[in-house]
Amino acid sequence: MTGILLLRALSVRNQRVWVVFLALMVGAAIVNALISVYFDIDIKMSRELRTFGANVYLGPAHGHSLPEADFDRLAAAAPPGLVAAGSPYLYGTARSELENVALAGVRFSALRALVPYWQVEGAWIGVDFDDRNAMIGRTLAARLNLAVGDSLSLIRDGRKKTLRIKGIIDAGDASDSLLFVGLELAQDWLDKPGTMSHALFSMMNRAGEVERFADELRAAHPDWAVRPIRKVSANEGDVLVKIQGLMGLVSIVILLLSTLCVNTSLTAIVSERQREFALQKALGAANGTIIRQVLLETLAISLAATVVGCLAGFVLAQVLGQTVFSASIGLRAWVLPITFALSLSVALAAAALPLRRIMYIQPASVLKGE
Amino acid sequence: MPEETRENPVAAIEARHLSRRFGSVAALDDASFAIARGEFVALMGASGSGKTTLMNLLTCLDTPSSGELRLNGVDAAGFDEEARREFRARHIGLVFQQFHLIPYLSALENVMLAQHYHSVTDEASARRALEDVGLAHRLDHLPSELSGGEQQRVCIARALVNEPPLLFADEPTGNLDAENEARVLDILRRLHGEGRTIVMVTHNPALGAYAQRIIRLQHGRIVP
Structure with a gap:
């Protein structure tokens, strides 16, 4: 019923x-x-916020450089899936046939994920081992009167390395004054093999995971300066x-x-x-x-x-x-x-x-x- | 529920100095009477005379303000709500002037509803109850598909299906035409003939004449 x-x-x-x-x-x-x-x-x-680029910095706690191997140690220590992209950066000054230029060595394969906001005229370089092409900041390109497809030669101790400009970068920051080459080439040319100035990572900031990971790394590696780039991470949170x-x-x-x-x-x-x-x-x-x-x-x-x-x-x-x-x-x-x-x-x-x-x-x- | 005691083994209903007040108004005032088992009694009076008030007390739909009331030998005056509910389910059959059938249940299901609240449903005995009032062919019809007389007979079948010792009919033919009125009265007379105690409220003297005895009310008091 x-x-x-x-x-x-x-x-x-x-x-x-x-x-x-x-x-x-x-x-x-x-x-x-x-x-x-x-x-x-x-x-x-x-x-979504990864489109703002790198959000973690790894540098030396003291001095000016770190072994490149530290980059891989950090990446290996990260929880699975945390690191979306990363690259060591090596900076130095090189002499070109025209004038001295600020050189930056990077892993090109990670660059697009680390600096997705760059406006590039020409093309990105997609592979790390490319030692015949370079990307150049628009300020430096203008000063040297270089266009996409032009060549620029680096000169050192009687050696000459000619690079073809594949892309001109409009980053809106200091990168506009840099010449970007492959990391290995930079290490060789600056005579700093296996070395980096610092590294940048793009990490997934799930529930403040980046902050926690950075704290762990600081505790485990006092010789490292690890810090979230708060501009992105804090806003993200x-x-x-x-x-x-x-x-x-x-x-x-x-x-x-x-x-x-x-x-x-x-x-x-x-x-x-x-x-x-x-x-x-x-x-x-x-x-x-x-x-x-x-x-x-x-x-x-x-x-x-x-x-x-x-x-x-x-x-x-x-x-x-x-x-x-x-x-x-x-x-x-x-x-x-x-x-x-x-x-x-x-x-x-x-x-x-x-x-x-x-x-x-x-x-x-x-x-x-x- | 209080234990059954039989002060007057013949009385189905026994009221002594029964009163019901609403504020300062006495809707029923000092009513004393007895109705024997198997008796057919009509409660009569003009509108506002206290018929409905008395009927509500006798059917355990209301509680008296003062006085004694024994129904089927049980002291009903002090019933709480739960005791009144249980007594209604087990001892009282109600026939309403406006039938009050559930519109979305068939005739058979309306009758079974009374079984449901009494104990358990038994379709066979519900069918028999409807057959007894001449509705064997209307079992599966909804109330909206039945005439007024048929609806009232479903209401009677529902009141009888649990075989209650007390049957109360409130203006049972008030909404019926002459033909259906006669049919319903025939059923009530037959039930009386079978020994059932029936109390019928009516303001119609012609209907009152069908009863064995008339209890008249005027301004809340029983009058000779």
Whole structure:
């Protein structure tokens, strides 16, 4: 009989049941999507902010240089997936056929990930072993009157090394005055084999992981100066906290609105069914029996709405992921129980007052139409 | 529920100095009467005479302000809400003027609803109850598909399905045409013939004449 009452009661109040269903479904969908994005956002944001370039500096604590091997030691010590890109940098002065130039040796293969904001006329150099091409800052290029495709010769102790300009860099910083060559060539030309001035890394800053890793490295290697480049890392953390806070706030507002909407609909349903409940009481139904019956109806709608809401939420999360981060949002199984718990809590909170009204229905007066 | 005691083994209903006040207004004032088991009694009076108030007390839908009330030998005056609910489910059958059928349940399911709140549902006995009031062909019809007379007969079947010792009918033919009124009264007479205690509220003297005895109310008091 309970099953019959449940199914029939739901089927005859299509409009109100649909309102409750939609309110809970929309709430579940948005909350599900925001929770999914919330827990994915640090990774996605970190990737986005990597476009601002390197965020970790490794240099000597004392002196002017470090062994190049330290670069590899740091990379090996990093947790898996933390280091997105990195390159040793070696600086020095070289004499060209025209005038002295500031030389920077780098691993070209990592350069694009470390300085993605560079505007390059011509082309990037893609491989580390290229010792016939160079990239030049636009200020230096202008001073030497060099264009893409031109050649520049370095001269030292009777040796001459001719480099073809493959790309002119517009970085908006000191790089505009540098000549970039392969690290090995720079080490050889500056006579500093196996040495670097410092190294720059681009790391994924998941939940402040970079700060923690830097602290560990400082403790383990007192001869290293390791520091996050706060311009990016700190902003990254701040932005994450703000966005996550905003998402939490939006979720709370959505849940409150859902609760209000469900509460209004359930109040109307209880009011419409007053005679029915009065009759049930007159026939001997206890308050608890009727409340359980309405609660069961509410939970049935909630469960159906949450299942559909979770599916819609997953789709919405993908839309948000693609729109904002151009990446898909991972499906986390544990988001589902959280969504179900929140959705059912909303339904129960919304039902509390209407259910309480059932207790005060007086069958004698209601059945008499008073 | 209080243990059954039989001060008057013949009385189905026994009221002594029964009163019900709403604030300073006495809707029922010092009513004393007894209704024997198997008796068919009509409660009559004009509007506002206290019929409904008395009916609500006798059907355990309300509690008296003062006085004694024994229903089927049980002291009902001091019932709390739970005891009144349980007594209604087990001992009282209710027939309403406005039928009060659940609109989304069939005739059979409406009858089974009373079983559900009494103990357990039994489709066979629910069918028999409907057959007894001549609705064997209307079992699966919704109330909206039944005439007023048929709806009232479903209401009677629902009141009888648990075989309660006390049957209360509140203006049972108030919403019916003459043909259906006669049919419903025939059923009540038959039930009376089978030994059931029936209390019928009516303001219609013609209906009151069907009862064995009339209890008249005026301004909340029983009058000779």
